[in-house]
Amino acid sequence: MDHSRTYSIRQLSKEFDVTARALRFYEDKGLIHPERKGQTRLYSARDRARLQLILRGKRLGFSLIEIHEILDLYTPKDHGVAQMRATLGKYRGQIETLKRQREDIDAAIHDMQDGCVWLEGEITKLEAENIKTDNV
Amino acid sequence: MDHSRTYSIRQLSKEFDVTARALRFYEDKGLIHPERKGQTRLYSARDRARLQLILRGKRLGFSLIEIHEILDLYTPKDHGVAQMRATLGKYRGQIETLKRQREDIDAAIHDMQDGCVWLEGEITKLEAENIKTDNV
DNA sequence: GTTTACATTGACGTCAACGTAAACATATGG
DNA sequence: CCATATGTTTACGTTGACGTCAATGTAAAC
Incomplete structure (x- = not known):
């Protein structure tokens, strides 16, 4: 809820039960873009939300590449109307995929x-048998 | 529907759009057990049904190992009542997993x-804008 | 000040799920 | 009889998704 606070890599990895290695890996693959305070990563609420989407995508069996494309749908690009129409098409395609799933x-x-x-x-059948046998 | 007929590896691979390599791989992993007429594999209706389950499992993001366990649930083992109770538990666990998904x-x-x-x-907002601009 | 905990970046390892290539058998039509 | 299609096994290659390890930095706690 607190939109202003920031998370360390450990906090996030503990909260979502993923390794820090995985978080860095997702960053390598362009799925998250945490800030840097010097060397160390600082994850925002937005990064946290994206991580949730990533993990949900994984639970649904999508590859990281597919998840990347899904995340793209969530990031507003608002260039031209044509672009937005294309995005709308992708949304609908994704919805169809999900419905098939x-x-x-x-x-x-x-x-x-x-x-x-x-x-x-x-x-229950076997139990009935056993009861009869027991009684004999 | 024809329970008595049998399928070649090509027929099955074409019907379900998987490679013959994949079918042999699934067999290697113990997911299917086609008969042999000499060297060549003969797939029964049962094998075909199992393949359907395998592919559905894959679409849902399960690993071949998990699919193997799910297939085990479909093959009647009927040993003891204890065993059956255990199996029943696995069924219910699997159902819970699916419901979470x-x-x-x-x-x-x-x-x-x-x-x-x-x-x-x-x-539609942008379109309205554009129309106004067009009219000027 | 030093230990302790947690952070970083490569680089290499690993496991699953096949693909690909080689080398060979079988059978069927022209 | 030979070509083509389809089948086989064995073995190595590949891709994705991280794990693991080394070498190093930094920061809080004692």
Whole structure:
């Protein structure tokens, strides 16, 4: 919430449970651009927000290059109307990609839930058997 | 649908747009187990179904090792009730993982849609400006 | 002032997930 | 009979995403 404060590399790495190496690596790949106080990096709230997006992208299975492109969508470029239209197209493409992923997920969840139900049934069946056996 | 027929490595690779190399690689990693007619691999409908699961897992960003574990959940082991309970736990864990992923996706979609709406607004604003300028 | 903790930049290592190339078998049509 | 297509194994190459290590700097704490 505090938009003015700044974070050290350790603070950020602890908060999001990533290594400092990873943060420097993301910077190398142009995903974050922290300031420098002399040598040491100072991460702003904006950098922190970008890191959140990076990690979300990773959880969704995107490569760092793809995440870079997604981050580009979040950084206002506002050059020409043509550019903005192009960006709008990329937004929509990304949304489509995400929706396809969500369908995959829903399918997987349904499969798994079906499996759950079936397994539960099998277990209760076996339990009934065991109870009968126990009673004999 | 035809449960009795069998597929060559080329047929499968073409149908799912993966290389034959990848299919052999998946076999190496124990994800598929096609039969052999002499040297050549013969893929059954079951192998084909497993391949579908593999590719879906990949689209969702899972590693081959994780996919292997997921596939294990699909192959009935029915040893003891204890085993089945353990499997049931894994199912539920997997479902939780997928649900978390879906939340990430929903968040990303909402962000993108917000961005879309904002961008559309900016574009229409600029267009209005341009029209005024054109008329002068 | 010195230890201790945390920071930096290379450079090289590693693991996964294949690609690529070589060298060979099998079969099918012209 | 030979070419072409498709199959095989073995082995090395490649890319992405960091980990690890060395050599060094800096800053707070005692």
